[in-house]
Amino acid sequence: MTTVSNRQSTDVALMAHLLRRAGFGATRNEIDEYLKKGYEAVVEELLYPDHGEMEDQDLVDRYFIASVEARSAGHADPQWAWRLATSPKPLEEKISLFWHGLMAVGGVKLDHGLEMLTEIELFRQFGLGRFEDLLLEISRNPGMMYWLDNQNSHKGAPNENYGRELLELFAMGIDESGEGAYTEDDVKAAARAFTGWASKVTPPPFFLGPFPMEFQFDPEDHDDSEKTFLGQTGNWNGDDIVRMICGHRAAAHFVALRLYDYFVSDTPNEAEIERLTDVFQANDGEIRSVLREIFNSDHFKSEEVRFKKMKSPSDLVFGTTRLVDRFEIPESDSGNLANNTMFMGQHLMNPPSVEGWHEGEEWVDSGALIERINFASTEVSRLDARGVQEMLERVQSAGDELNSEAFVDACLDGLGAIDASARTKSILIDHADRYGTPWEREAPDAIERTIEMFQLIVSTPDYQYC
Amino acid sequence: MAPENFSYQDTIGIASFLGRGFMNPVDVRLDSTGMMFVLSRSNAGNKNVRISAVTLDSEFQYEFANWGTEPGQTTMPTAIAFDSQDRVYVPDEHMNNISVFERDGTFVKRWGELGSEPGQFNRPSGLVIDSEDNVLVMDHLNARVQKLSPDGDYISSFGSEGNGPGEFNFAWGISLDSDDGIWIADWRNDRVQRFTANGEFVSTIGSTGTGDGEFDRPSGVHVDDSGQVYIADWRNNRVQVFNNDGGHIETLTGDATLSKWCQEFVDVNPEQAGWRENAGLFEEEKRFWRPSAIETNSDGLVLIADACRHRIQIYSKVPEPALT
Numbered sequence: 001m002t003t004v005s006n007r008q009s010t011d012v013a014l015m016a017h018l019l020r021r022a023g024f025g026a027t028r029n030e031i032d033e034y035l036k037k038g039y040e041a042v043v044e045e046l047l048y049p050d051h052g053e054m055e056d057q058d059l060v061d062r063y064f065i066a067s068v069e070a071r072s073a074g075h076a077d078p079q080w081a082w083r084l085a086t087s088p089k090p091l092e093e094k095i096s097l098f099w100h101g102l103m104a105v106g107g108v109k110l111d112h113g114l115e116m117l118t119e120i121e122l123f124r125q126f127g128l129g130r131f132e133d134l135l136l137e138i139s140r141n142p143g144m145m146y147w148l149d150n151q152n153s154h155k156g157a158p159n160e161n162y163g164r165e166l167l168e169l170f171a172m173g174i175d176e177s178g179e180g181a182y183t184e185d186d187v188k189a190a191a192r193a194f195t196g197w198a199s200k201v202t203p204p205p206f207f208l209g210p211f212p213m214e215f216q217f218d219p220e221d222h223d224d225s226e227k228t229f230l231g232q233t234g235n236w237n238g239d240d241i242v243r244m245i246c247g248h249r250a251a252a253h254f255v256a257l258r259l260y261d262y263f264v265s266d267t268p269n270e271a272e273i274e275r276l277t278d279v280f281q282a283n284d285g286e287i288r289s290v291l292r293e294i295f296n297s298d299h300f301k302s303e304e305v306r307f308k309k310m311k312s313p314s315d316l317v318f319g320t321t322r323l324v325d326r327f328e329i330p331e332s333d334s335g336n337l338a339n340n341t342m343f344m345g346q347h348l349m350n351p352p353s354v355e356g357w358h359e360g361e362e363w364v365d366s367g368a369l370i371e372r373i374n375f376a377s378t379e380v381s382r383l384d385a386r387g388v389q390e391m392l393e394r395v396q397s398a399g400d401e402l403n404s405e406a407f408v409d410a411c412l413d414g415l416g417a418i419d420a421s422a423r424t425k426s427i428l429i430d431h432a433d434r435y436g437t438p439w440e441r442e443a444p445d446a447i448e449r450t451i452e453m454f455q456l457i458v459s460t461p462d463y464q465y466c
Numbered sequence: 467m468a469p470e471n472f473s474y475q476d477t478i479g480i481a482s483f484l485g486r487g488f489m490n491p492v493d494v495r496l497d498s499t500g501m502m503f504v505l506s507r508s509n510a511g512n513k514n515v516r517i518s519a520v521t522l523d524s525e526f527q528y529e530f531a532n533w534g535t536e537p538g539q540t541t542m543p544t545a546i547a548f549d550s551q552d553r554v555y556v557p558d559e560h561m562n563n564i565s566v567f568e569r570d571g572t573f574v575k576r577w578g579e580l581g582s583e584p585g586q587f588n589r590p591s592g593l594v595i596d597s598e599d600n601v602l603v604m605d606h607l608n609a610r611v612q613k614l615s616p617d618g619d620y621i622s623s624f625g626s627e628g629n630g631p632g633e634f635n636f637a638w639g640i641s642l643d644s645d646d647g648i649w650i651a652d653w654r655n656d657r658v659q660r661f662t663a664n665g666e667f668v669s670t671i672g673s674t675g676t677g678d679g680e681f682d683r684p685s686g687v688h689v690d691d692s693g694q695v696y697i698a699d700w701r702n703n704r705v706q707v708f709n710n711d712g713g714h715i716e717t718l719t720g721d722a723t724l725s726k727w728c729q730e731f732v733d734v735n736p737e738q739a740g741w742r743e744n745a746g747l748f749e750e751e752k753r754f755w756r757p758s759a760i761e762t763n764s765d766g767l768v769l770i771a772d773a774c775r776h777r778i779q780i781y782s783k784v785p786e787p788a789l790t
Contacts, residue, residue, distance in 0.1 A: 058654070058683055058701065059636070063542070063559075065490045066509040068756055071481075078509060173604035203740040203745045205730045207480045208775050211747055301752075332542060332560045333512040339511070362467075 015042065016417035017306050018295060021263050022046050023090025025319040025416050026239050027387055028394050035082045044296045047288045049089035051125055055331065056082075063330045069209045070113025073106070073349035077338035079117055080348060082330055084318040085337055095287070096123035097314055100349070103138055103170050103358035105147045107349055111206070116349040117142040131255055131285040132246040139238050142199030144211035148354070151198035153191060155223045163190030163241075165354055171245045171384060173254040179249035182230060188412075189227040194238045196222030207464060215381040252280040263294055265305045266360035272299050307465045309417055310360050315466055316372050320427060320458070323416055324379045325387030330370035343371045364464060377459035380415070381451050388451075391415060395450050400441050404432035407439040411453045420462045431456060471707070472768060472781040474721035475695055478502070478524050479777030486526040487727060489514040491771045492758040493545045493581060493686075494778050497552045501527070502769065504606060504778060505546045510560060517554065517571070523579055523782075524726040538573030540565060541685035545593045545639075546753055546758075547601075549616065555725025557590035557603060564590065564601065564618065577618030579633055582608050592640035592651070592686075596663070599749075600685050602640060610633040610647065611665065624665030629655050632667040633753045639686035639698070643710075651697065654682040658697055659777035671712040672693070676702055678714045686771075694783075696760040696768065703754050720754035720772065722779050754779070 010457070015034050019026040023046070026034065034042050054060075061068045070076035075179045086092050105119055119141055126134040138144050145151060153159035164187045167180065174180040200216040227236050230244050245251050256276035257268065264272070283289035294300050311319065312402045318366050321327070327334045338348050345368050351357055364372070382388050394414035395407070402410060408428045412418050421426065432439070432453065437443055457463060468474075480487040489512075493505040498727050501519055508514035515531035520526050522736075531540045542631055549555065553571040558605075563578035564587075578587050588607035595601055598622060601614045609627035639651035645669035646663040656674040660668055672681045686698035693710035705718040724732065732739045756772035762768050766783035 016489070061701075062636075062638075062683075062685075064509045065492065065507050065756065065758075066512055066514075069490075075509060075512060077511070176657055201741055201744040203742040203751070204735075205481070206735075206738060208730045208751060209481050209776070211750060335509055335511050433709055460552075 011039070012413075012417045013419070014039060014301055015136045017301070018042065018046075019090070020315075020416075021300075021309070021321070022291075022295060023085070023094055024234070024322050025466070027323055027325060027390055028414055028416055029102070029390055031417055033039050036452070040296060043292060046089075046091040046214070046295075047128060047292055049092040049124075051092070051129075054083060054087060056086075060330050062334075062337050064371070067113070067335075070117060071205045071210050072111055072113045072349075073116050074113070076113030076117050076349060078335035080120055081318075082327075082334055084314060085321045085327060087266070091128070091291075094125040095291075096120050097129050097312075098259075099123040099134070099349065100135070101110075101262075101359070103144070104351040104354050104356035105141075106142050106351045106353070110143050110147050111240065112143065112210055112213065113349070114210045118212070119143050119158060120463075128288045128291070129286060130246075131171075131251070131280075131287060135166075135242045135246065136239060137192070138167070138170070139142050139197065139242060140215045142215045145197060145215065146198045146213070148289060149170070150194060153195050154199070155195050155221050158188070158191035158195050158223065160187055160191040162194055163187050163192075165189060166241075169232040169354060171254060172248065172250045173257070181248065186229055188221060189229040192223040192225075192227055193229070193236045193241045196220070197238055212406070227291055246285050246349070247252055249277065249281065252285065253277045255285075255287070257278055259290055259294065259335040261359070263291065264300055264309075272297070307462065309466050310363050311464055311466045312359060313341040313346035313368070313372075316344065316464070317375060319342045320376045320379045322384055323387050323391075325390070326379075326382055326385035328386075335431060340375050344368045344375075369464075372464065373459045376463065377455040380458050381452040383447075383451070386455075391449060391454065392450055395445075396441050402439045404429045407449075408453065410455060411450065415454060415457055418457075418463070420457070420460060424462050425459045428453065428456060428460075469716055469718055469721070469781070472718065473784050474723075475767070475780040475782050476524075477722040477725040477777050478520060478522070478727075478777050479504075479725050479775075480731060483512075483514045483774035484516065484532075485529070486518075488518060488776045488778075489516075489771050491776065491778065492773050493556065494759055494761045494769050494771045495546050495760055496763055496769070497554075499549050501569070502778070503546055503548075505531075505543055505545065505556070509774070510542050513783035515543055516542075517556065517567075519569075519571075528571055530567060530573075531565065535561060537576060537712070538565070538567075542606070542668075544591045547593050547595045549595045549599045551599075555595060555601060557587075557593045559591060559606075560611045562587040562590065564593070566616075567665070568752050571782045575617075583594055584623065584753055585612070585618060587612075591638045591751060594642050596639045600641070600737045602648065604634075604640045605635050606634070606637050606653075609637070610744065611640065611650065622665070624661070627739055631670070632659070632661075632665075634659075637685075641687045641689050643689040643693060646692065647689075649689055651687045651696065651739060653683050653685060653700075656683065658684060658695070660688050669712060671697070671708055676724065678717065679706070679708075679712075681706075688760040688762060689755075690762040690768075691764055692743075696699075696762070698759055698770070700756055700758065703756065705754065705757050707762060718754075718770070718781065720752050720757075720779060721781075722752045722766075722772070722775070722777060725777055728777075 064078035148162040150162045196218045200214040280295045391414040395410045398410035489506040489508040490505040517531045562580040565576040566574040591606040600612035606749040610625040612623045635654035638653040641649045648661040655670040673784035685700040697706040707715045758773040759771040768781040
């Protein structure tokens with residue numbers, strides 16, 4: 001029989017799961033606020049962020065003036081890091097991170113932080129809408145044109161880089177044998193269709209800083225002759241190529257697979273992916289519709305996928321930062337948050353290649369694990385942070401005296417209603433038992449014991465998963 | 467359109483992480499000898515902060531107050547000001563203190579700590595020194611102006627948080643007129659407030675917007691010897707000039723030419739000179755990008771810290787026509 005208490009507990013766990021996947025997690029108090037709205041209403045709220053400048057954008061600009069005219073990805077870090085750490089529209093940032101990894105442009109070649117920020121903004125604006133609109137925008141993004149050498153793609157001498165990556169990495173994909181739903185001739189046709197699409201030359205940033213990049217189409221340099229692409233023949237240009245790609249089931253399947261991988265599980269479930277592919281096609285390729293289907297599905301809500309997905313460095317760093325809620329306004333430390341993800345293997349705005357990052361278990365090696373544990377355990381011990389105080393209050397409100405199991409449960413709940421395996425929980429309880437006495441709210445060591453348990457929990461393998 | 471009441475003179479600066487050049491200059495001041503001192507802010511994480519001493523004919527002299535937290539170093543410096551002995555005062559909004567240097571860069575002392583008690587700071591931003599060598603600091607997260615002795619001893623303060631008269635919202639720049647009257651760039655209230663030397667509210671210039679007399683986050687204010695008021699209209703990328711009663715005189719949007727240092731860079735880097743020529747953004751190159759502070763001298767020179775273009779744009783006031 002399901003009791004009221006059990007149902008509440010289930011609701012809390014489910015809401016926490018949604019917020020970890022559709023965002024970067026939430027504090028226990030935030031979860032309570034979301035619960036008042038109800039699960040499906042929260043899904044809709046997440047799916048429809050009010051796009052625009054954040055209220056404290058002026059403060060980020062003021063305290064990090066070099067990020068306004070960001071000459072490099074490193075100079076731009078404080079801008080995106082602040083939004084990742086504090087935006088009240090978490091899915092807008094999460095989907096931007098998704099597209100940034102999928103349509104990767106990096107500072108190693110595009111040494112232009114201002115343009116990198118423009119591209120992230122493009123992902124915010126179009127990332128939840130129709131895939132076709134997003135692809136059209138990214139195909140006119142001057143940073144992307146530069147990154148994939150399209151300024152060197154000329155009528156009569158096309159450069160195939162953009163056409164190839166568009167098909168292989170951005171929109172249709174290849175299988176393990178290297179085969180895709182397209183041919184080498186399709187790559188060549190796409191490259192010809194994108195000739196004349198380029199980024200306008202900008203002054204070098206070395207003496208006056210960067211200038212905004214601009215897209216430029218040169219009709220004289222565009223090959224407008226007949227081409228055959230995906231079996232259709234015509235005088236196709238880049239827009240036509242994008243439209244034909246997006247009408248192909250392979251593109252729908254590719255996007256569904258990547259969304260499933262990012263939001264649901266590192267292990268593909270082909271039946272679910274096929275279902276999402278249908279949803280993509282039935283909704284004109286709208287990403288929001290696919291995500292709605294994901295978040296409201298029984299599969300997503302099931303125990304089968306909870307705490308099974310490895311946190312990316314951004315999930316770990318910004319999730320923990322949000323949990324401890326220590327930044328009221330930008331400060332020097334908030335400008336350095338992106339350094340922490342870099343130390344863990346995810347250099348924002350500077351992915352290792354056009355392939356983006358390899359996600360899942362590949363995020364963690366011994367060095368990255370130490371960085372993760374050190375970062376998280378330091379953050380949850382910050383007594384001056386508002387979120388840590390809230391976490392302590394949560395534990396304190398669980399009772400005047402708690403046995404070891406109840407104390408561990410209260411700490412797990414305070415850390416944003418997270419869960420731990422039976423084995424991990426047993427180890428945590430054993431540690432709590434070492435004190436030899438129950439945890440007491442009024443005891444002199446109550447706070448010290450609680451912070452120590454917080455640190456222990458975020459050091460477990462379980463905290464590395466979301 | 468060329469300015470009517472000012473003539474563009476010169477530009478000094480080039481983007482540079484250290485040495486000759488600047489990195490996001492947020493303040494500029496002249497000492498009693500006419501030497502220009504420029505405060506490069508950068509991002510704290512990029513560690514390019516410093517104060518550069520440069521002559522007005524573009525000769526770089528030396529730099530000091532580089533990045534760090536040790537005495538003689540700064541992390542998030544916000545302003546510079548000279549006392550009567552040409553000693554340089556530098557507030558730091560990360561360390562919440564004021565560092566003092568001789569004009570040659572020798573560190574003298576520093577004082578201040580985080581807090582809201584008298585003499586403590588919570589992100590000091592603008593700083594100016596009055597005719598008696600007292601230090602006035604815009605203690606911006608405490609929403610107050612503090613008046614302190616040269617050694618940091620508390621004298622008085624005024625202001626509170628809000629948007630009414632005498633209230634501040636993330637205020638930034640501060641300037642004194644010839645009567646030691648106090649002018650504050652009330653940054654997030656999009657206005658400049660004027661006070662008597664005792665901190666009594668006098669008047670306000672501006673409101674939110676993009677028209678004449680309107681502001682989008684004014685960062686710096688400066689009153690010249692004649693009482694003319696210059697306001698760095700930060701997010702509108704312009705400097706507005708007012709008479710002493712708040713009447714709008716002129717708006718400057720930037721007229722920069724290539725500085726001597728930039729020209730030398732272009733001359734020895736033909737490939738990059740070619741990029742510049744092909745881009746053809748010569749009009750855009752002239753414009754201010756987040757101008758942050760203004761300085762003037764008795765000869766009518768007007769120096770504007772053009773923060774995101776790493777340079778100082780220099781104008782002179784056009785003399786009024788002689789009466790006929």
